[in-house]
Amino acid sequence: KDRAFSDFNTAISLKPEYALSYLNRGNIYFDRNESAKAEKDYLYFIELKKKSPDFEKHRLDTDMGDIYGNLGAIYAKTGRYDSALTLLDLAIKINPNNTNHLGNRAQTYFQLNRYAESTRDFEAALQINPDNGDMWNAIGVNYLRQNLAGQAKPYFDKAIEKNPAQGVYYMNRTLVFLQLKDKADRKSTLLNSSHANISYAVFC
Helix, strand or coil: CHHHHHHHHHHHHHCCCCHHHHHHHHHHHHHCCCHHHHHHHHHHHHHHHHCCCCHHHHCCCHHHHHHHHHHHHHHHHCCCHHHHHHHHHHHHHHCCCCHHHHHHHHHHHHHCCCHHHHHHHHHHHHHHCCCCHHHHHHHHHHHHHCCCHHHHHHHHHHHHHHCCCCHHHHHHHHHHHHHHHCCCCHHHHHHHHHCCCCCCCCCC
16 A cells, blocks of 8 residues: 555646545545545545536445545544534435445434434444444443443343454443442443443444
């Protein structure tokens, strides 16, 4: 990828109006978790593509869905949740079976305390990939944050079944037992549930 990155930089310096170079370099930045640089390249790619007379015809092409999804993930990561949801909605409209986009929108809803919508998207992603322990765990956390420990536990059990080497799942399941035990002490319950870790590989 280092060689490819160098070549994209060279291509941009020689032909700065060539949109695909920005897209490909943006993907490398995204994979490196260099969000600000990825965002800049993605937005410039879209700006260049908009100059094409057939942009509207291709605005909802499959490959555009990943660009919107990645941008949405960047916006969510940096706290721009409304913009993130707009782009992730569009990405999922284009690629409804993309579990990354579904998971990222679910995590965005989670950050907004919109737990029912978050759970809905994680459930949809699990219909596509039922072996993803992080998504089972995330639904459990959604329930735990609402002080619904009894509903949370089966999801943590399933997460552990899918990936028994992930320690955070066990920690979260322990919080279930604490929440059930301390049900009479509201203050303690809220404190315990707030420490639950969603542990979803979000914004990927």
